Amino acid sequence: MTTEMEKIIEVDMRGQVCPSTLLVALDNINRNRKELSSGMVKLLIKTDNRDATTTIPGTAENMGYKTEVVPRDGFYELLISQQS
């Protein structure tokens, strides 16, 4: 559930393919690590690369984050947040 304190950082990677999508996503996770871990920030990644819907959540989960994949019209939204 989103509270008033939470902030969503949006990264639009539509047009990019693997593995650069993964590297960009990981780069964003690394840079916002503290905020993500404390639950203050969620990362919303928009991608139209189907492979990224498995590689990004898989790696993020190994790093201890919770991920959700929501199909949108022509792209996917990947929401990465603190593990509850």
Add this chain to the structure above:
Amino acid sequence: MPMDLTEFYQLVNRAVDGEADLLAGHVDPEYEPLATLIGGLLRENLAIRQNHQVAVDYIRDKINQMLRVIGTSPLKPEELDEKHLIGLDPLGIISQSFAQILEHSNQTNTDLRLARDEIRAIFDSVGGGLLVMDNDRNILTSNNRFREMFTSPDEEIVGKRCYEIICDNENHPREFCCFQRMMESGRPAAMPDWRFGDKHLSIVASPVRDGRGEIVRCVVLYIDITELIEIRLALDDERERLSTTLESIADGVISIDNRGVITLMNKAATEITGWSQEEAVGRPVCSVLTIEDQGRSRNRGDLLDEIIVNKQSKVERLDNTILVNRQGSRRDIYLSAAPIRQYDRSQAGTIFVFRDITREKRMDQELAKANRLESLGLFAGGIAHDFNNLLTGVLGNISLARLKSDPDEKNRLLNETEKSTFRAKDLTQQLLTFAKSGMPVKRPISIGTLIKESVEFSLRGSNIGCNLQIAADLLPVEADQGQINQVIQNLIINSRQAMPGEGGAIALTAANIEIANRQEPLLAPGRYVKISIADRGAGIPNNIIGRIFDPFFTTKESGTGLGLATCYSIIRKHHGNITVESEAGKGTTFHLCLPASDEMAGEAPQTGTGNGSGTGTGRILVMDDEELVRNVTASMLEHSGYEVDLACDGAGAIEKYTEARRRGEPFAAVVMDLTIPNGMGGKEAVAALLKIDPAARVIAASGYSNDPVMADYRSYGFRQVIAKPFRISDLTEVVAGVIEG
């Protein structure tokens, strides 16, 4: 021809473009040192460029290796050239990500270790034995409780098969094996009661699956339920014992839950109510136990409701209850109800116990009837005996008088006759105090004087004295003089009889007392006169002291058992109380309390002894159904100078009274009998006469001296009363008093 500088530059440029060797041996000696230097630099540059490519390839290779670990495709050179590859810093990104993965992995490991320790603690502390096996019955681990239950302390069981430790083929056939059934069904399998030696065990085998869903482990839980089984068996025994007891007792037993629904009913209850156990269980108790109040014939289901709804905390008993059974017949029952308590003292329902007492009750009634008849026989015999004695006196003296010619002798014999008659009057008076409606004819009397006269009379001729202590300010009491006299005489005679032989003295005290509220249960608060009569006799034994006031109870050979009973009856009708205290060998004391009167005591009417003088004038109407009484009353009045007319009932009296008035010869007074069988008595006749003549002087005469009309004659319209039997002097005194107004 010597080389110019331009040619040299062209040569250097070609060398830079890849022909480094051109500079060696192709330049003028003048440029030779410079060409050597440049050639060396070019070779060094080439070596550096080759090293850089190796490094880039190495980096790209490692990046791809790490990407493969992560699970994604390798970087394509056309996708990311060397320049961007270095700029994006994938190694930095991936290594930072790996750091996070490692950190997360460490945390996960810590959590897993904790979870494993927790599971181990649970494993060892669980009340049952736990065994973990692979899917081929090989034991992998077990907890302490399992080893306590099935192995010796040092026995090593890991690696053994479960049946080597627990089962033997003879007692534990394979079809009951939980492991077997679990493997076959793929679901947990249980065995509720499995015997191991003298123990009872409950077993559950549960599968553990791997990632592919294959059963790889089996966890078996063994719980020792021996104690539980023993308790259950003991409970079954107890239930059987209770059930047999319940079925064999003669009392009906019905238990209900908190809603009033029957949960249990015994055989006796089915016989009394007419409902079978099968039909009754599950029904509301009110429909099976239909009870009514004795004598009222109305349903008292409300009594049951009260017990159920109010959850009576105590045992309730209902006597005198009627049960209407299913066939509609009524049975006398004794019913008790008690709450059924649970272990926490909360109420789980109610138990009704009832007994059919119809037969006992009928027998009691028969017995009471027989007792009454016996008592009546005793009583009638006593009366007949006493009356015959008195009549002997009357008849004997009259027959003697007839024979005598001497007037003095005749007079003496008639006096004796009169004495016998008065004793007969006393006897009937005593009997009348037992009559149901008996009310004393009360007026304020000076009790002190009465006591003195009574005591003197009762002790006449005996060697017993009496110490009288009568308070000087003793209050008058509202009482029937004759009755109180009788009480005092009875008590004094009793005291006298208690002290036979050498004489002695009775102590009598009389004083005013004040009774406070609730001080004496039978007495209303107020002022009383208390009379205590104490003898120094043998005392009354403890075992009979409670019965001495019962009618017909006597310890004397010649007693009727009416003396103290009469005293009690009289005193209670005076709103007083009589009590006794007695000590063996020291004597007995009777205490009487009589309500004090606010009115001054009048003079007690003197019992006339005269013969009645012939001074009366006027016409008197005498009404009585008994000819004997009519005639003797007329004779007495005529002897006293009155003119008399007679009527035999109320209607005749009214007719004669009206006729006399019409003729102008009215009656000066009317003497009327109160009770006329099958005719109009004095009570109705006086009302009719007063309507005709409000000034009519009517005197009530009755043999029932305790008739309520006699006690309260004025409110019925009578001027005066006279109790039968009466002497001529009594009658003429009353008649003269009424005529004179």
